[in-house]
Amino acid sequence: MLGRGKYCARWGYSCNIGDITQNLPTCSTCMENAGQYGIDYVNDNDYCSICTNWETCSDHPLLQTMAPSKYPYEMLLNDTYIVPFKLNYDMLQDAVSKAHTKLTSSLWTVDEVKQYLWVYGINNDAVASIIEHATNEKLYAYAERNKDTMPHEFNVMK
Numbered sequence: 001m002l003g004r005g006k007y008c009a010r011w012g013y014s015c016n017i018g019d020i021t022q023n024l025p026t027c028s029t030c031m032e033n034a035g036q037y038g039i040d041y042v043n044d045n046d047y048c049s050i051c052t053n054w055e056t057c058s059d060h061p062l063l064q065t066m067a068p069s070k071y072p073y074e075m076l077l078n079d080t081y082i083v084p085f086k087l088n089y090d091m092l093q094d095a096v097s098k099a100h101t102k103l104t105s106s107l108w109t110v111d112e113v114k115q116y117l118w119v120y121g122i123n124n125d126a127v128a129s130i131i132e133h134a135t136n137e138k139l140y141a142y143a144e145r146n147k148d149t150m151p152h153e154f155n156v157m158k
């Protein structure tokens with residue numbers, strides 16, 4: 001949904017394309033190997049240190065990018081990076097559910113939720129709705145826990 005965004009510039013994928021663009025094209029060594037061993041030549045034992053040979057979704061070290069500044073720490077690879085991944089509907093559902101749960105349980109901040117969902121390409125209106133729903137659920141739970149000391153507030157929310 002954020003096709004022109006930083007993380008979802010390639011349809012159906014999430015990656016910071018701007019940070020990996022210089023590493024994507026096949027380098028001269030890999031081109032030579034493809035000519036010598038065939039176009040489908042892939043060295044499974046080693047990664048090229050110069051290029052990803054147009055691969056955009058693997059665990060190739062050249063595809064690791066710095067996460068956005070407020071990205072949830074627990075979702076990082078090696079405490080620092082995120083890697084590209086292919087998006088699908090189930091992943092989007094899981095991302096929304098995880099963000100909602102983490103926000104309602106106060107494990108993530110609003111900024112962390114925004115950054116996490118941004119990486120999944122979820123548009124700003126949807127993110128705002130998710131945050132609003134989670135905040136309302138959190139407020140309702142608070143009012144319910146304190147209904148004896150705040151009966152008016154609880155009754156208004158019912």
